[in-house]
Amino acid sequence: AQSVTQPDIHITVSEGASLELRCNYSYGATPYLFWYVQSPGQGLQLLLKYFSGDTLVQGIKGFEAEFKRSQSSFNLRKPSVHWSDAAEYFCAVKTGANNLFFGTGTRLTVIP
């Protein structure tokens, strides 16, 4: 069965520091991979997605993610975090059945 693991429940970084949020998936074939962000009081917004091709994908707000098949990972990165990036981040996997399965989320706190 497919699953998505986000091992970090909560991460705190200083403003301006780099960020990496981890995501691992379990699925027999190459899935479609997504990162969504949920800001306080707001709905979920798509940051980026990977379907095929270039394994490094660029998203909105300066985020990028790299698909590594050998590690079954799709980690989210940002070179310099802004205070407005504080939010909950969800990795998601879409399988052939078209269901979108989410990880448990990583809460990002940004300190001045």
Added chain:
Amino acid sequence: GAGVSQSPSNKVTEKGKDVELRCDPISGHTALYWYRQSLGQGLEFLIYFQGNSAPDKSGLPSDRFSAERTGGSVSTLTIQRTQQEDSAVYLCASSLTQGKEKLFFGSGTQLSVL
């Protein structure tokens, strides 16, 4: 409307009562999803509608939960005989088609069962 609309935004009910949550997807979107987000938990898939196909109900946690989608548009999630563990935010999402299309989420309904 411009986005996915959910109502009510907040619902407080007593244990044992039935509740109905409504989702109005973006016009023209054929795929509709329901998710549940409990405190400190991730997003739990509940049910998926795609066009006129039979819905994928594999995520519904019990037979107290049901959902329908009328005319391929508005969807209603019904929870019968609510329990305290049903307290969560219920999120609806829609996409233009199935497959690679990104999901657009509503703001959710906060359900509190006392």
